[in-house]
Amino acid sequence: MDWSKLFEKASMYSRVIDHYIMDQLSLSPERLSNASLHIFKAGGKRLRPLITLLTARMLGGVEAESRAIPLASAIEAAHTFSLIHDDIMDGDEMRRGVPTTHVVYGEDWAILAGDLLHALSYRMIADGRERGLDGEHVYRALKVLAEAAIMISRGQAYDMMFEKTWDVGVSDYLNMVRxxxxxxxxxxxxxxxxxAGSGPEVERLMGEFGNYAGIAFQIRDDILGIIGDPKVTGKPIYNDLKRGKKTLLVIYTVKEAGRQEVAELIGPGAGDGDVEKAAKIIVESGALEYAEAVARAYVGRARDVLNRIPTVDNEAREILDMMLEYIIKREK
Amino acid sequence: MDWSKLFEKASMYSRVIDHYIMDQLSLSPERLSNASLHIFKAGGKRLRPLITLLTARMLGGVEAESRAIPLASAIEAAHTFSLIHDDIMDGDEMRRGVPTTHVVYGEDWAILAGDLLHALSYRMIADGRERGLDGEHVYRALKVLAEAAIMISRGQAYDMMFEKTWDVGVSDYLNMVRxxxxxxxxxxxxxxxxxAGSGPEVERLMGEFGNYAGIAFQIRDDILGIIGDPKVTGKPIYNDLKRGKKTLLVIYTVKEAGRQEVAELIGPGAGDGDVEKAAKIIVESGALEYAEAVARAYVGRARDVLNRIPTVDNEAREILDMMLEYIIKREK
Structure with missing residues (x-):
């Protein structure tokens, strides 16, 4: 597939968003702003602000796209905050090809860097006011971001709890990932x-689109945790298995394909040989094909929703559609 | 001094705020909501929401006071978030007479509980909309809270950096505490x-009042770290000294009173005997009297500002004035 249209847009938006966020993070003490920027500067796909800006463009044209810049930056800042804190909780030591924030700066500074980014994301929502949003729209954006941050915390809590139990089915997984x-x-x-000034119904539909896309994204992440190339993904393989994460692949292998020996091979204390063996069984069990089918189904639902929404900019819709395909085919 | 008027108001407000926050925290998984409520339920003075509600009452009467309930709750939730994360960073094991959140639930859950409270505080700001604030006022409150959360992170960063250096003067300390x-x-x-619907000038003045009160509050905290009764404060004595915190007392003793031997007695690795000796020198040096005088000066400035603001409810002003006195006389 030719992704060039998607990548060109993503790279153009990235320059704007990165500039905006770095500008907000030029504050003292320098060690705090450096810690906050560490994995942000290491790369990343900037997928979430891409969604915000393409949605604004699709529904409201170039003016809406411009108004959305602080809001899209807020979403990326919130994402970065959650990555930094999750990496502490999950004990992950590499991301985007560099050591994670707590590895470089220590846990205390990583906690603080995440907190700063979390707070900054709300200030960026408020900044939307200066970009032409009125108070009412700032209020709506605030509510959406705060609700999302609450859900992210709850999802991470379930993810951590699931590490310690096998009482996790596919629907528990999907709820956690949602x-x-x-x-x-x-x-x-x-x-x-x-x-873009859309009404509540269009907002709700776009929300569905994003949620489905997010579930598909996470399933692809789970897949890359088993078959990804660390040089491409920027993080070590089999981390999820060592941690005992109940990914869709693991749940399928143990619960649907009946390969219960995987339960003994993964989790805290598992050696490299154990998780390699587990990964082999996961591949044999057909879990990859299953997970790919589930991810594809969610992308299909996202696409259906997208096609129901009236647009003012068809190119933006086309690129969002392409992004859906990218989400389940990406190698990083 | 007879604090009964202050305590009655504080206790009435507490009931409302506590109910509001607990209601917001009835969410799943239960372990996450329990971790978030842990030190909240252990007590606390609820000083910050008291300031919000008394200010609203003083400037806008009972209706403003009622509108301010979600906002006052947001402030207390943000405060609780910062306590939970600070306790991890500062390695503090007791607060409000109970083991801290990370001691009871582990660091991962304490990080997550803080993040949830941080996110919830912004949702509570948004909830102000349903209590009769318009979008414009929600926007202003959002901006104020986000700016404050950014400053809190920066202040904690300086506080941590100061632990490792003696290149800290009184003005560095005051900037950090601000x-x-x-x-x-x-x-x-x-x-x-x-x-209360006040204009920007009154908002700015009330901000000054709060900031001065906050500096005085922190100085009193530093004093209680040396002379406080753990049974009353709910936390062990000399923690700041063991950590090597550059409190106003320590800076005065070493830099102004020239008792440089204190520098050798405090910080990581200091034993109980060392910090007891240090505390004795701090008391001898006159640091307590110095710190009390500085705290009193800030309370005086806060009082001057308060007296310049036109009010619609004199009793609320009177109680705010009493609160200033309480801040520098409190034993917990």
């Missing part, structure tokens, strides 16, 4: 539609 | 005046 990953992609799309 | 503690009391007062 909170942990779906909520912020939902917020990204909703906030784009708020910037 | 951020770490002053910012949220400032936000509490500003948000009360926003709920």
């Amino acid at each position: 909170l942990k990953t779906g909520a912020l992609l939902e917020a990204a799309a909703r906030i784009g539609s708020i910037a | 951020l770490k503690t002053g910012a949220l009391l400032e936000a509490a007062a500003r948000i009360g005046s926003i709920a």
Whole structure:
């Protein structure tokens, strides 16, 4: 597939968003702003602000797109905050090809860097006011972001609890992922539609689009945790297995394909040989094909919703559609 | 002094605020909501929402006071978030007479509980809309809270950096405390005046009042770290000394009174005997009297500002004035 249209847009938006966020983070003490920028500067797809800006463009044209810049930056700042804190909780040591924030700066500074980014994301919502949003729209965007941040915390809590139990089915997984990953992609799309001045029904539909896309995104993440190339993904393989994460692949393998020996091979204390063996069984069990089918189904639902929404900019819709395909085919 | 008027008001407000916050925190998974409520339920003075509600009442009467309830709750939720995370960073194991959140639930859950409260505080700001604030006022309150949360992070960063250096003077200390503690009391007062529909000038003045009160509050905290009764304060004595915190007392003793031996007695690795010896020298040096005088000066400035503001409810002003006195005389 030729992704060039998607990548060109993403790279153009990235320059704007990165500039905006770095500008907000030029504050003292320098160590705090450096810690906050650490994994932000290491790269990343900037997928969430892409959704916000494309949604705004699609529903409200170039003016809405411009109004959405602080809001899209807020979404990326909130995402970065949650990555930094999740990496502490999950004990992850590499992300985007560099050591994680707590590895470089220590846990205390990583906690603080995440908190700062979390607070900054709300200030960026408020900044929407200066970009032409009225108070009412700022209020709506605020509510959407705060609700998403609450859901992200709840999702991460379930994710951590699931590490310690096998009483987790596919629907528990989907509920967890809807909170942990779906909520912020939902917020990204909703906030784009708020910037475009859309009514509540279009906002709700765009939210559905984002949530489905987010679930598909997370499932692809789970897949890359088993078959991804660390040089491409920027993080080590089999981390999820070592942690005992109940990914969709693991749940399928153990519960649907009946390969219960995987339960003994993963989790805290598992060696490299154990998780390699577990990964082999997961692949044999057909879990990859299953997870791909589920991810594809969610992308299909997102696409259906997208096609029902009246647009003023068809190119933006086309790129959002392409992004859906990218989400389930990406290698990083 | 007879504090009964202050305590009655505080206890009445507490019931409302506590109910509001607990209601927002009835969410799943239960372990997350329990961790978020842990030190909240252990007590606390609820000083910040008291400032918000008294300010709203003083400037706008009972209707403004009622409108301010979600905003006052937001301030207390933000305060609780920062306590939970600070306790991790500062390695504090007791607060309000109970083990801190990370001691009871583990660091991962304490990080998450703080994040949830942080997000909830912004949702509570948004909830102000349903209590009769318009979008414009929600926007102003949002901006104030986000700015305060940014300043709190910066203040905590300086506080941590100062632990490792003696290149800290009184003005560095005051700047750190203005951020770490002053910012949220400032936000509490500003948000009360926003709920009352006050203009920017009154909001600014109330902010000054809150900031000065916050600095005085922190200095009293430093004093209680040396002379406080753990049974009353709910936390062990000499924690600041063991940590190597550059409190106003320590800075005065070493830099102004020239008792440099204190520098060798405090900080990581200091034993109980060392910090006891240090505390004795601090008391001898006159640091307590110095710190009390500085705190009293800030309370005086706060009082001057308060007296310049036109009010519609003199009793509310009277209680705010009493609160200033309480801040520097309190034993917990």
